[in-house]
Amino acid sequence: MKKTDTLPATLSALLQEYSIAEGIQMAEQQVRENPAKALCRHSLFQLLCVAGDWSRALHQLQLCARMEANYTQEARLYRELVRCEMFRHTVFSG
Numbered sequence: 001m002k003k004t005d006t007l008p009a010t011l012s013a014l015l016q017e018y019s020i021a022e023g024i025q026m027a028e029q030q031v032r033e034n035p036a037k038a039l040c041r042h043s044l045f046q047l048l049c050v051a052g053d054w055s056r057a058l059h060q061l062q063l064c065a066r067m068e069a070n071y072t073q074e075a076r077l078y079r080e081l082v083r084c085e086m087f088r089h090t091v092f093s094g
Contacts, residue, residue, distance in 0.1 A: 006030070007043055011050070023047050038067040045078075054086045 007026050008014045014023045027044035034040045041060045048057035058079065065075035 011046070020047060020051050024051060024053075036067065038064045038071060041067070042071065049082070052085075052089075054082050054089070058082045058086075 007023065007030065008017065018026070024044070024047045027040065027047050030037075030040040031044055041064050045057050045060040045064065048054075048060060061071075061075050061078055061082070064071040
């Protein structure tokens, strides 16, 4: 992965060239470069969900909703879904 790499427009395009871990690194870099841009954080949220990193994903989603009102409805919906996944993981982990 080169420092100049940017995230492809879709997850399927990302997976053709990169691993999920590389995609997360790229998204994190974009967030570092554009911390006030909610779209970058939303991309990171999506990749963290795919990776099953629920607590970090939830944090990025909450930040998106605080930064831009148009993410509020989506944040309400996904917040509960992410919390359910966190609970499910806890139950099946023992």
